[in-house]
Each structure stands twice: as C-alpha cells, then as structure tokens.
Amino acid sequence: MTRLHKNQHPRRWVPGNHFELLENGEEFFPRVFEAIAQARREVMLETFILFEDKIGQALHAALLGAAQRGVQVHVLVDGFGSPDLSDRYVGSLTEAGVRFRIFDPGRSFMGQRLNVLRRMHRKIVVVDGQLGFIGGINYSADHVADFGPEAKQDYSVQVRGPIVAQMHHFTREAVLDDAGRKHQPSASITGRPHAGTARAMFVTRDNHHHTNDIEHHYRVALRTARHRVVIANAYFFPGYRFIREMRRAARRGVDVRLILQGQPDMPIVKAAASLLYDHLLRAGVRIYEYCDRPLHGKVALVDDEWATVGSSNLDPLSLSLNLEANVIIQDNAFNARLHRRLSHLMDNSCKQVEATAPSRWDGLRLLRSYAVFHLMRWFPTWAGWLPRHQPVIALASPQEVGVPNVPPAQPGAAA
Structure with a gap:
C-alpha cells in the first residue's frame, strides 16, 4: 500500500x-x-x-x-x-x-x-x-x-x-x-x-489544495449570468454562498432553473432538497423535479457559452469531502446541445414545483428555511472537523x- x-x-x-x-x-x-x-x-x-x-x-x-x-x-x-x-x-x-x-x-x-x-x-x-x-x-x-x-x-x-x-x-x-x-x-x-x-x-x-475549486467556478458563473442558468444535479444541498448567488441571479432577472430528483434513488435526497424550495422559489428560481426515473446527472449551463459536466454533486459530500473532477467548457455549440437536452427533460419528463400558498404555517416554514440556510452557511467549517x-x-x-x-x-x- x-x-x-x-x-x-x-x-x-x-x-x-x-x-x-x-x-x-x-x-x-x-x-x-x-x-x-x-x-x-x-x-x-x-x-x-x-x-x-x-x-x-x-x-x-x-x-x-x-x-x-x-x-x-x-x-x-x-x-x-x-x-x-x-x-x-x-x-x-x-x-x-x-x-x-x-x-x-x-x-x-x-x-x-x-x-x-x-x-x-x-x-x-x-x-x-x-x-x-x-x-x-x-x-x-x-x-x-x-x-x-x-x-x-x-x-x-x-x-x-x-x-x-x-x-x-x-x-x-x-x-x-x-x-x-x-x-x-x-x-x-x-x-x-x-x-x-x-x-x-x-x-x-x-x-488539501483544491478544497472548493468546483464550487468556486459555479459561483463565479452564477455571479456573471445575464439571461439563463440551468442546473441539473442529482444530490442538491449546497452551501450558503451558492444558494445566495442563485437567489441574486434570479432577482436580477436571470431565468434560473433547477432540475432535481422527483423519483430519488434515496428518499432522503428529495427530503433534503425540498427544505430549500421555499427559499429558492421566493427569489424567483424555477424548480423542476425529474419524474421518469432517478436523476444522477451533474451538469449545468450558464448563458450561451459556459457549461460544466463532471462527477461533483452539489451536496456536502461532493463540495466538502469527496474527491471530484469536472470539466468546464466555453463553447456555444456544446452549450446549445446541452440546453436542448435539458429543455427536453423539463418539457417532457419533469413536474414544475409551485410555490406554497400562504397559510398559517408560513411562520414555521420561514423558521425552517432560516435554520437550513444557516446550517449550510457553516457546514464547510464543520466538515473540516470530520475525520x-x-x-x-x-x-x-x-x-x-x-x-x-x-x-x-x-x-x-x-x-
């Protein structure tokens, strides 16, 4: 060894x-x-x-x-x-x-x-x-x-x-x-x-030396997005700064779309991601659940040129613990091809998640969203304490x- x-x-x-x-x-x-x-x-x-x-x-x-x-x-x-x-x-x-x-x-x-x-x-x-x-x-x-x-x-x-x-x-x-x-x-x-x-x-x-490189490139792309973002990711529970950039992009008029598992291979995956739904939907992010079969993809595109494909999920394991590799691509033709395939998924195999109607439970949902949001804010620090x-x-x-x-x-x- x-x-x-x-x-x-x-x-x-x-x-x-x-x-x-x-x-x-x-x-x-x-x-x-x-x-x-x-x-x-x-x-x-x-x-x-x-x-x-x-x-x-x-x-x-x-x-x-x-x-x-x-x-x-x-x-x-x-x-x-x-x-x-x-x-x-x-x-x-x-x-x-x-x-x-x-x-x-x-x-x-x-x-x-x-x-x-x-x-x-x-x-x-x-x-x-x-x-x-x-x-x-x-x-x-x-x-x-x-x-x-x-x-x-x-x-x-x-x-x-x-x-x-x-x-x-x-x-x-x-x-x-x-x-x-x-x-x-x-x-x-x-x-x-x-x-x-x-x-x-x-x-x-x-x-050791590249502890957040993949997340960093995602966040830079979100920060500079002008008209569209599509993220398809199987295991979605990213950090505070990632969520903040998604919300900011949506609020400045970018069409931000998120494709997640609707038929998850592990029930906890959907349960964890759904904790973020209110927080994202209220900012204008559109969320789609892929319902044909389990989604395992880890791809994204921004505007007409930027795209990424790789092994990294957008969850604590991939962003803070696992060894991962992605390729980031600047190419109009590849971006367009990926956009067509993801649009086909959204149009034919996904259910769009609607914002929850106002109810007497709004305060509880707000408290839950606040707790989850700040849990994510500190997770990278806590991950450093793990073995x-x-x-x-x-x-x-x-x-x-x-x-x-x-x-x-x-x-x-x-x-």
Missing part, C-alpha cells in the same frame, strides 16, 4: 478542444469500450462504482483484451463504492497485467462499511493520452434503460484536444501512486494538436486475491 500524495495542476483556460455530450449508458459505454479496444499504449481509468454485472463484465473484457495485447492498463476504484468485486474478477485482470488499485479499501464492522467519508468519487478515462471521458456515469447496469424503472438519467462527455493532457497528467499522478516517486512535470499542452474551438478548464476537488485520515491506495496482485490462472470472464455474464 502506498499513501496518496497531493495533486496539483494549472487552473487556466485551454483552447482548441472538442466535446461531445454522451447521455446515459447507451451512448457512454459503447464509446468507452471501443476506445479501450483501440488503445495502443495506455488506458487510465478511475471510477467510484464498478459492479460485477453485465456492464462490469463488458468493461472487464475490454480491459483484459487491451492488457493481453500489451497495452498498459491502470484502474483505480473506490473501496466504498466498489466493495464486492470477486477475487475471480480482479485476479483475472491482474494475471493479464492490469494494475488494479483500490482507493482506501476499508474493512467492515458487523457488516457495515466504515470508510464512508472522503471518497474517491471521480469518473475519468484517458486513452493513449489523447482521448478522454469525464462525467457522472459509473460502470453498472443501472445506467442503461433496460435495467428498469431504477435506471439512472446521467451525462458524460468525450473529450479531444489539449485539455486531455491535463486530465492525463492528473490521472497518472492519482493512479500511479508510487511511494517516494518524483512525478514528472505536467505534460505540455502547447504542442498538443487542436481538435475543436472549445476553451476548457479541468477542475478537481481534494482535501481527515490519509487514505491509502492498495495495489491488487494475483497472489493477494488468490486466483492464479483464472479464465477471463465473458462479456454480458451475470454478476
């Missing part, structure tokens, strides 16, 4: 990129699996959740095939999000040469996992240092429609261009975590060929998992 080191990278706009929006697993998984199948030198993959279902088996086959033809394959999964991978699954990969790592593999106590705080929540893939994927989609069957009513609505992007160099350098530092090793300086982005016209910024959140252990990354080996010479799993096999 080796201890994590700090990850640092520049925070500046990088021109010359191309982004393609990928909606749900039906668009995302084929692109990723094909990219891995075409890899010639290296695959770097980070994910919060990897399940041993049909999607996990398809990923297994793609990674195994790449490793068997000599590609360097590195995988990092979170120990809390991916706790049940079998020795057979991991062992057949490591036997083929895949470097399989687990972020903070905590032990359970009486059947309960205790490593719940400060998770590695990122979802990034970089292939040959040239093609990247980033978003909110995990490797599990509940991201495709045939899973049923609990299938998730989610988004990712495929990325080409100079910004991939930053993603590549970051993932190498995060995944290739050799103790005491001096990492090379970040790869030059000036020599990378341009792939499009989008300016982009790769932004991460950690518990801040130094997580470790465990490298799995065939000897450790105890399954030498296991035949590869077949794509589509049941978990």
Whole structure:
C-alpha cells in the first residue's frame, strides 16, 4: 500500500478542444469500450462504482483484451463504492497485467462499511493520452434503460484536444501512486494538436489544495449570468454562498432553473432538497423535479457559452469531502446541445414545483428555511472537523486475491 500524495495542476483556460455530450449508458459505454479496444499504449481509468454485472463484465473484457495485447492498463476504484468485486474478477485482470488499485479499501464492522467519508468519487478515462471521458456515469447496469424503472438519467462527455493532457497528467499522478516517486512535470499542452474551438478548464476537488475549486467556478458563473442558468444535479444541498448567488441571479432577472430528483434513488435526497424550495422559489428560481426515473446527472449551463459536466454533486459530500473532477467548457455549440437536452427533460419528463400558498404555517416554514440556510452557511467549517485520515491506495496482485490462472470472464455474464 502506498499513501496518496497531493495533486496539483494549472487552473487556466485551454483552447482548441472538442466535446461531445454522451447521455446515459447507451451512448457512454459503447464509446468507452471501443476506445479501450483501440488503445495502443495506455488506458487510465478511475471510477467510484464498478459492479460485477453485465456492464462490469463488458468493461472487464475490454480491459483484459487491451492488457493481453500489451497495452498498459491502470484502474483505480473506490473501496466504498466498489466493495464486492470477486477475487475471480480482479485476479483475472491482474494475471493479464492490469494494475488494479483500490482507493482506501476499508474493512467492515458487523457488516457495515466504515470508510464512508472522503471518497474517491471521480469518473475519468484517458486513452493513449489523447482521448478522454469525464462525467457522472459509473460502470453498472443501472445506467442503461433496460435495467428498469431504477435506471439512472446521467451525462458524460468525450473529450479531444489539449485539455486531455491535463486530465492525463492528473490521472497518472492519482493512479500511479508510487511511494517516494518524483512525478514528472505536467505534460505540455502547447504542442498538443487542436481538435475543436472549445476553451476548457479541468477542475478537481481534494482535501488539501483544491478544497472548493468546483464550487468556486459555479459561483463565479452564477455571479456573471445575464439571461439563463440551468442546473441539473442529482444530490442538491449546497452551501450558503451558492444558494445566495442563485437567489441574486434570479432577482436580477436571470431565468434560473433547477432540475432535481422527483423519483430519488434515496428518499432522503428529495427530503433534503425540498427544505430549500421555499427559499429558492421566493427569489424567483424555477424548480423542476425529474419524474421518469432517478436523476444522477451533474451538469449545468450558464448563458450561451459556459457549461460544466463532471462527477461533483452539489451536496456536502461532493463540495466538502469527496474527491471530484469536472470539466468546464466555453463553447456555444456544446452549450446549445446541452440546453436542448435539458429543455427536453423539463418539457417532457419533469413536474414544475409551485410555490406554497400562504397559510398559517408560513411562520414555521420561514423558521425552517432560516435554520437550513444557516446550517449550510457553516457546514464547510464543520466538515473540516470530520475525520481527515490519509487514505491509502492498495495495489491488487494475483497472489493477494488468490486466483492464479483464472479464465477471463465473458462479456454480458451475470454478476
């Protein structure tokens, strides 16, 4: 096991990129699996959740095939999000040469996992240092429609261009975590060929040097918004300053729209977000609940150019505790594409939340809103008091998992 080191990278706009929006697993998984199948030198993959279902088996086959033809394959999964991978699954990969790592593999106590705080929540893939994927989609069957009513609505992007160099350098530092090793300086982005016209910024959140970068860029965008804001986020309970910028934008005439879960995967998600409804609606924010199935997306757009896609929710875990990664995009074409998809969601699959009619309970609602508002105001400070252990990354080996010479799993096999 080796201890994590700090990850640092520049925070500046990088021109010359191309982004393609990928909606749900039906668009995302084929692109990723094909990219891995075409890899010639290296695959770097980070994910919060990897399940041993049909999607996990398809990923297994793609990674195994790449490793068997000599590609360097590195995988990092979170120990809390991916706790049940079998020795057979991991062992057949490591036997083929895949470097399989687990972020903070905590032990359970009486059947309960205790490593719940400060998770590695990122979802990034970089292939040959040239093609990247980033978003909110995990490797599990509940991201495709045939899973049923609990299938998730989610988004990712495929990325080409100079910004991939930053993603590549970051993932190498995060995944290739050799103790005491001096990492090379970040790869030059000036020599990378341009792939499009989008300016982009790769932004991460950690518990050391970049504790609020993602939230900061959201708040700057809200502060400078002129005519529209659309935020679609699965787990919404942000901090005081974030809510304040949303309210201020709405009050100065910006059309601020918020898409949240109407059919949540966890009931507490809707209950928590609904505590903020009165506070936002009274300022003019329009709130829509997506009711077709659970919403898992983490996307937003502002005006006609700014957009973001990534792993970060707008809740205390993502904004104050977890390790996250988003890409911020300045591009009219991408912004318009995302706006069309979110507008389709609002028009066809959402219920707009109406302001509560005046009643004798207004005083109680006002008191509740006041309490919640100030709870959020102080949460970032309180989060700093929570356990801040130094997580470790465990490298799995065939000897450790105890399954030498296991035949590869077949794509589509049941978990």
